[in-house]
Amino acid sequence: MNLNTIVNKSNGHDSHLLDAAGITLEEGDTSRKSLLFNLQSSLDPERLVKIFFRHLNRLLPCQGLRYRNLAEGIELQQGEEGVNRADYTLTLGEEDLGEVRFSRRKPFSHEELRQMEVLLASLVLPMRNAIHYRTALEAASIDPLTGLQNRRSLVDNLKREMSRARREPQPLAMMVIDIDSFKRINDEISHLAGDQVLTQIAGLLARAVRRSDMVFRFAGDEFVLLLPNMDREGTKILSSRIRKLLRNTHCTYGDHHISVSLSIGAAILDEKMGADEFFVSAKQSALLHFFDRRVPG
16 A cells, blocks of 8 residues: 655755655554554544644644645644644545644754654544545435435434524524425426426525525425524524525426425424424424415416
8 A cells, every 4th residue: 555645844844755654663652553543433534633633742742733625625723823834735545635734833843743744644544534434424414416415414413403502592493395286397297397496496495594504305395494593583584585586586497487386384492392393393384384486487
């Protein structure tokens, strides 16, 4: 196995290539053995960075550590960034695993950089495994048609948000949204037309919500919005926003101009509600929040 870590230092040192595969554990190297053991305990990138930073500071002082992987949308910081930096780009074969920056007020010596490089080689494989695991989890929680989070993701997020709402405390709202007469679209036009409508409504809902809100495709033509720190008045405002966007949305498939209407229900979490009761309350309230907008072709 060829494990290459490209090293770039803004600390007055020349760039060079570190062949991490050539670094072996020497007898009595208990420090690195301990690090390797601890890094195997997690598949969470943030946890790995914390473990690595804590272990690093046992051996040499380092004011800050930043891990960044723009392709995966990961940026993690430990400590505070100093003026003297050592930057490393991590790769395994042709796979880019992100960048690590060490920093502190005092310049790093050649011996300290060598120690960091040896330790950093221990991070590469655990970080690759963590990124692959994270990608697999995200793929499992995303609806492939609409790109929204799916029912499995709703279950996980709902549990967390209910706990947070009661701990802080803060209001938590849920909306359940159905596309009316969706079966008619599938039967009278085609299932591909139905898919087109689902995709357009998913995009509409994603545009309507705040950055902190979560949108899920629950099942079929049913969507769920999880809305942290939103009260009943907030759900009315959001419902109006959805209605306005729907009014300006033209659902088409080929030569067909498809009329679309939505049933929207909302509920606010109370202390006695479980997750199922919360969902049922929002679902049933759709009878009271029926919005019908025929979209002209």
